[in-house]
Amino acid sequence: MDALQTIIKECSMSSPRCLSFLLFILTISASSSGQASPQQTSEDTLNSGTLLTNGTVIGGYGDAVYQNDGNAKTSTVDLERVVLFVGHSFRNISFFSELEMEDAKVSGDENGGEIAFEQAYLKFNLDQNHYITAGLFLPRIGILNENHLPTDFYGNERTQTETFIIPSTWRELGVGFYGSLNSLLINYSIGIFNGLNSASFEHGSGIREGRFEGKNASANNLAITGALQLYEGNLTMQAIGYFGGSAGVSPRQADSLQLTSGLFGTPVALGEADAQYEANGFTAKILGTIVSIPNASDINRAYANNTPQSEFGAYAEAGYNILQSSQGPEGKALTVFGRYETLDMNATIPANGIADGTLRQQHIVLGLNYLPIKNVIIKGDVRFVHTGTENPALIAVRDLAGQPYSSNDTIFTLGIGYSF
Amino acid sequence: MERRLFIKTTCTLCAALGAGLTVASFSSCASIPVYAASVSRKRIAVPLSIFGEQNVQIVRANELEYDIALRKESDGRYTALLLRCTHASNPLTVTESGFVCPLHGSRFGVGGDVTHGPATIALKQLATSIEDDKIVIALE
Numbered sequence: 001m002d003a004l005q006t007i008i009k010e011c012s013m014s015s016p017r018c019l020s021f022l023l024f025i026l027t028i029s030a031s032s033s034g035q036a037s038p039q040q041t042s043e044d045t046l047n048s049g050t051l052l053t054n055g056t057v058i059g060g061y062g063d064a065v066y067q068n069d070g071n072a073k074t075s076t077v078d079l080e081r082v083v084l085f086v087g088h089s090f091r092n093i094s095f096f097s098e099l100e101m102e103d104a105k106v107s108g109d110e111n112g113g114e115i116a117f118e119q120a121y122l123k124f125n126l127d128q129n130h131y132i133t134a135g136l137f138l139p140r141i142g143i144l145n146e147n148h149l150p151t152d153f154y155g156n157e158r159t160q161t162e163t164f165i166i167p168s169t170w171r172e173l174g175v176g177f178y179g180s181l182n183s184l185l186i187n188y189s190i191g192i193f194n195g196l197n198s199a200s201f202e203h204g205s206g207i208r209e210g211r212f213e214g215k216n217a218s219a220n221n222l223a224i225t226g227a228l229q230l231y232e233g234n235l236t237m238q239a240i241g242y243f244g245g246s247a248g249v250s251p252r253q254a255d256s257l258q259l260t261s262g263l264f265g266t267p268v269a270l271g272e273a274d275a276q277y278e279a280n281g282f283t284a285k286i287l288g289t290i291v292s293i294p295n296a297s298d299i300n301r302a303y304a305n306n307t308p309q310s311e312f313g314a315y316a317e318a319g320y321n322i323l324q325s326s327q328g329p330e331g332k333a334l335t336v337f338g339r340y341e342t343l344d345m346n347a348t349i350p351a352n353g354i355a356d357g358t359l360r361q362q363h364i365v366l367g368l369n370y371l372p373i374k375n376v377i378i379k380g381d382v383r384f385v386h387t388g389t390e391n392p393a394l395i396a397v398r399d400l401a402g403q404p405y406s407s408n409d410t411i412f413t414l415g416i417g418y419s420f
Numbered sequence: 421m422e423r424r425l426f427i428k429t430t431c432t433l434c435a436a437l438g439a440g441l442t443v444a445s446f447s448s449c450a451s452i453p454v455y456a457a458s459v460s461r462k463r464i465a466v467p468l469s470i471f472g473e474q475n476v477q478i479v480r481a482n483e484l485e486y487d488i489a490l491r492k493e494s495d496g497r498y499t500a501l502l503l504r505c506t507h508a509s510n511p512l513t514v515t516e517s518g519f520v521c522p523l524h525g526s527r528f529g530v531g532g533d534v535t536h537g538p539a540t541i542a543l544k545q546l547a548t549s550i551e552d553d554k555i556v557i558a559l560e
Contacts (some may be wrong), residue, residue, distance in 0.1 A: 147525035
């Protein structure tokens with residue numbers, strides 16, 4: 001333990017290499033503590049392990065949507081995603097993965113389509129209530145990031161707040177520690193992983209394009225998260241915090257770009273809180289989140305990507321299962337729902353930023369979710385969009401053949417989905 | 421400036437509300453007691469006396485990867501559920517209204533039935549019997 005304290009002290013000197021070493025040590029120690037001790041190699045242990053553990057598990061989910069944009073007067077239909085989940089338990093150590101294909105086809109000479117690992121990590125069980133994950137994983141941020149199955153959320157589209165303010169699905173490479181307290185019905189988690197890449201931030205999508213998603217990620221910066229979940233009757237509440245660097249480049253390059261380097265250099269901070277209630281066919285959710293990028297002006301000076309200093313989003317949603325009293329064991333459900341959402345992706349901008357009214361948005365979604373069985377869903381919804389006005393200073397080349405920008409739009413979507 | 425004031429005020433209110441909810445919830449939270457047991461001959465024996473006012477007890481054995489929820493039914497029987505999600509084998513979180521898997525969101529009722537997918541199979545129920553003053557859970 002003294003040795004570990006010494007390492008942590010050394011790492012407080014902000015050396016990425018040292019912190020990486022600490023993560024390695026943590027993983028190794030988790031691995032060793034997760035393995036059966038010599039005292040546990042009795043016949044009872046072996047038998048109970050054989051009887052009560054699984055081998056390989058396979059699952060998956062996917063969805064396809066038809067969408068009509070009333071303003072653009074265009075319709076699209078897309079096999080949005082098909083995801084294959086494969087896991088294997090080695091007893092006390094498990095492997096989990098989710099391989100996702102978006103838009104049905106990936107072709108070298110066409111835009112769109114993506115094949116990516118959404119998760120791929122090893123999980124080391126410390127005891128029945130605690131485990132460590134190491135690899136590409138989804139940190140506990142918001143509601144959708146961990147639970148994004150199409151059968152889990154209302155409407156065809158994931159919420160705008162949890163797409164652009166919280167860039168779900170947000171996966172990075174690192175180590176996560178998860179635990180729960182039975183005594184207080186609390187879950188908690190801490191994650192350490194690579195930071196964002198501010199060079200890739202794009203105007204209009206917040207920090208979303210700054211995710212590395214496990215692909216040649218820069219470990220010059222790190223990020224930490226902490227989450228607390230509380231279960232009280234039919235209510236689940238959660239609060240999380242995220243703080244991470246976004247310079248992404250070496251200290252020498254950062255100096256030349258006049259960005260702050262170091263583990264948490266050019267930081268991004270995110271706070272989020274949510275509550276979910278479910279009882280007798282009635283469900284309600286509220287979520288609020290805010291992102292702060294204090295060095296946004298430095299990022300704009302270096303990359304000219306109009307990064308905001310702060311952005312926020314919030315939504316409230318309610319639904320009622322009309323078939324609650326007659327759903328039966330197969331879980332048939334017909335839920336009518338409504339959601340109000342407000343977000344601003346340039347709530348505050350630095351002196352060298354340009355305000356964009358179209359990023360100040362309100363969305364009202366009304367729809368139906370029908371589950372003939374628990375794992376298959378048919379969805380229909382309409383989204384009313386209202387935004388601020390566009391800033392002519394941001395229009396470099398106007399598309400004369402396109403529709404003029406309108407602050408109001410109506411988007412109609414039909415979809416099917418499954419999970420197993 | 422107005423927008424900045426709005427954000428600041430909203431955040432302050434949210435933080436205050438969150439803190440208030442959390443404090444209120446912590447103070448009123450029920451607790452699920454945990455009984456430390458051991459496996460012997462593929463069985464776990466739990467004293468009947470551990471059931472006090474609460475009718476649910478978490479049974480934990482070092483030899484097992486997952487906890488067991490032991491419930492005293494109104495007719496005097498005891499039901500033992502393995503707290504392993506039947507979808508992806510993740511350990512479950514106990515709530516007052518059942519069990520939740522934080523990994524993919526599956527939910528199970530107090531009797532182990534699936535109330536929310538992606539899990540489709542009810543929790544594994546382990547056989548129980550009464551021997552002398554003990555509840556015996558069979559790990560078969």
